[in-house]
Amino acid sequence: VADTTSETVDVVVVGAGFSGLYALHRLRRSGLDVICFEAGDGVGGTWYWNRYPGARVDLESVQYSYSFDHDLQQDWHWPELFSPQEDLEKYINHVADRFDLRRMIRFGARVNRLEFDEEIGQWQVSTEAGHRVTAKYVIAATGPLDATNIPRFPGIENFRGTLVHTSQWPEEGVDYAGKRVGVIGTGSTGVQVVPEIAKTAGHLHVFQRTPVYTVPANNQPLDPAYERDWKQHYGERREMMRHHPNALVLPMRQYGSIFDHPPEEQIKILEEAWQARSGVLFFFLFDDVMRNMAANEIVAEWFRGKIRQIVKDPDVAELLCPKTYPLGTKRLSIDSGYYETFNRDNVTLVDVRGNPITEITANGLRTTAGEYELDVLVLATGFDAMTGSLTRMNVTGVGGVNLKDKWADKPWNYLGLVVSGFPNLFMIHGPGSPSVVAQMVTQCEYQMDWIAELIDHMEYRGIATADTTHDTESEWCDKVTEVANQTLFPLADSWYAGANIEGKARSFMIWVGGFDAFADKCDEVAANGYEGFVLKP
Numbered sequence: 001v002a003d004t005t006s007e008t009v010d011v012v013v014v015g016a017g018f019s020g021l022y023a024l025h026r027l028r029r030s031g032l033d034v035i036c037f038e039a040g041d042g043v044g045g046t047w048y049w050n051r052y053p054g055a056r057v058d059l060e061s062v063q064y065s066y067s068f069d070h071d072l073q074q075d076w077h078w079p080e081l082f083s084p085q086e087d088l089e090k091y092i093n094h095v096a097d098r099f100d101l102r103r104m105i106r107f108g109a110r111v112n113r114l115e116f117d118e119e120i121g122q123w124q125v126s127t128e129a130g131h132r133v134t135a136k137y138v139i140a141a142t143g144p145l146d147a148t149n150i151p152r153f154p155g156i157e158n159f160r161g162t163l164v165h166t167s168q169w170p171e172e173g174v175d176y177a178g179k180r181v182g183v184i185g186t187g188s189t190g191v192q193v194v195p196e197i198a199k200t201a202g203h204l205h206v207f208q209r210t211p212v213y214t215v216p217a218n219n220q221p222l223d224p225a226y227e228r229d230w231k232q233h234y235g236e237r238r239e240m241m242r243h244h245p246n247a248l249v250l251p252m253r254q255y256g257s258i259f260d261h262p263p264e265e266q267i268k269i270l271e272e273a274w275q276a277r278s279g280v281l282f283f284f285l286f287d288d289v290m291r292n293m294a295a296n297e298i299v300a301e302w303f304r305g306k307i308r309q310i311v312k313d314p315d316v317a318e319l320l321c322p323k324t325y326p327l328g329t330k331r332l333s334i335d336s337g338y339y340e341t342f343n344r345d346n347v348t349l350v351d352v353r354g355n356p357i358t359e360i361t362a363n364g365l366r367t368t369a370g371e372y373e374l375d376v377l378v379l380a381t382g383f384d385a386m387t388g389s390l391t392r393m394n395v396t397g398v399g400g401v402n403l404k405d406k407w408a409d410k411p412w413n414y415l416g417l418v419v420s421g422f423p424n425l426f427m428i429h430g431p432g433s434p435s436v437v438a439q440m441v442t443q444c445e446y447q448m449d450w451i452a453e454l455i456d457h458m459e460y461r462g463i464a465t466a467d468t469t470h471d472t473e474s475e476w477c478d479k480v481t482e483v484a485n486q487t488l489f490p491l492a493d494s495w496y497a498g499a500n501i502e503g504k505a506r507s508f509m510i511w512v513g514g515f516d517a518f519a520d521k522c523d524e525v526a527a528n529g530y531e532g533f534v535l536k537p
């Protein structure tokens, strides 16, 4: 129900996902008056919206979980190594109740206007549900993968069957059993949803534009001994995560340069990683895979060999082999039987790179090669990543500048935390931070603690606004680019670089220099009296 009266609080948090909930908990501890607006009707963010069959986290749940409360991490039991969406949603609901966060949240309240009011130096926040709130600070806990990308396929409005984007999967599910189903998209989401749908669909057509590299998850029930071991060592392991480039603990050997190993040994090492239980291992086996094209190609070719082994039809196997971008430069996926699915009689892979989709029709989908009749069309077409959730919110800063315009050529930011001209607006997992290339729960706790300390500092010293300058953000963005250019990441047309959205500026948006180095830098900035920030009384 909309509040029509206007309220004043210290902080508005936008979003009640993992970051938003921790923000509420942490800021309340600082004695601040906080309110959260959440577009959904429940908590969980990504894990609330993405309830498509097969949705699952691709990092171990003992790691991808909160560390802020000792008892919580001791009490909680994860049934599986990599949790499915349902278990993540259960966990986040438990956290909301356990820490009594729910009453600070207004559900079904999508923020549609964030305006910095220069006269009073505060933010005016409005929601679609009619809330109006004035706040000194805003925390954008809006997630890097929230703004759904529905490509503008001609005729999409004419489709008479069921059309659904994976991130808007209805709670009651979609009835596809025995039906003719199409899935567009073969990123991490496609990789998860395809094997599940194939199990009961009458026939499944997978429309692939770019093949993906995906590693078997080897998911399994959580081994009780493994769980005990984690619970005994959580303190030190969380500390290790803070000092790891991907905020992870990887119980593995590293092998230096791939060129230091003869081919048969390379194969042995890669085989072991394939049998192990994490796709991320492939990034760390050898130092040079993400930096040296020849090193990357050795692993990529071995990978293609795996696909050719698993997929029986050689033409289908070839079509599934990624050849146009280095391994790891688009998100490496982990799957449960993805390649094997293409051996099923009821599954057909369709190449829409060679024969692009021309339109959606009343009865299905047409490519330059012909029409496919479908009852259900699933869009696993991803997100306007990193910036979309913010640019779609209609944010205006000093001088009425719209964030969307400010970011037209590049998502200017300092440390992924602030944008010049948008004082007291703090981002979690913003562009310029490690975001999706490191484990995100530990990262959100780190960033939120950092922001909360800055807010404490401001409150204690009577500081009204924290901003930065365009020079400072330019310098940081140059650094982000420079670090990315030392790797192979920029070689792919990925959403990391904004390449998946028509008309979006091409700019590599993620800090790939490691979460550890990023956090060290943030610590240093704070220790030097918030270097690069402009703090005004």
Ligand code: NA7
Pocket: 145, 151, 184, 185, 186, 187, 188, 189, 190, 207, 208, 209, 210, 331, 352, 357, 380, 381, 382, 383, 436, 495, 500
């Ligand atoms: P992704 O990784 O952006 O994947 C989207 C997929 O959809 C990808 O295969 C795209 O092909 C395909 N796509 C997008 N637009 C089109 C059009 N117009 N025609 C055909 N195919 C299209 O999104 P996900 O949801 O899978 O994963 C997002 C992240 O969530 C993931 O990385 C994890 O971090 C969790 P393309 O590659 O652009 O050729």
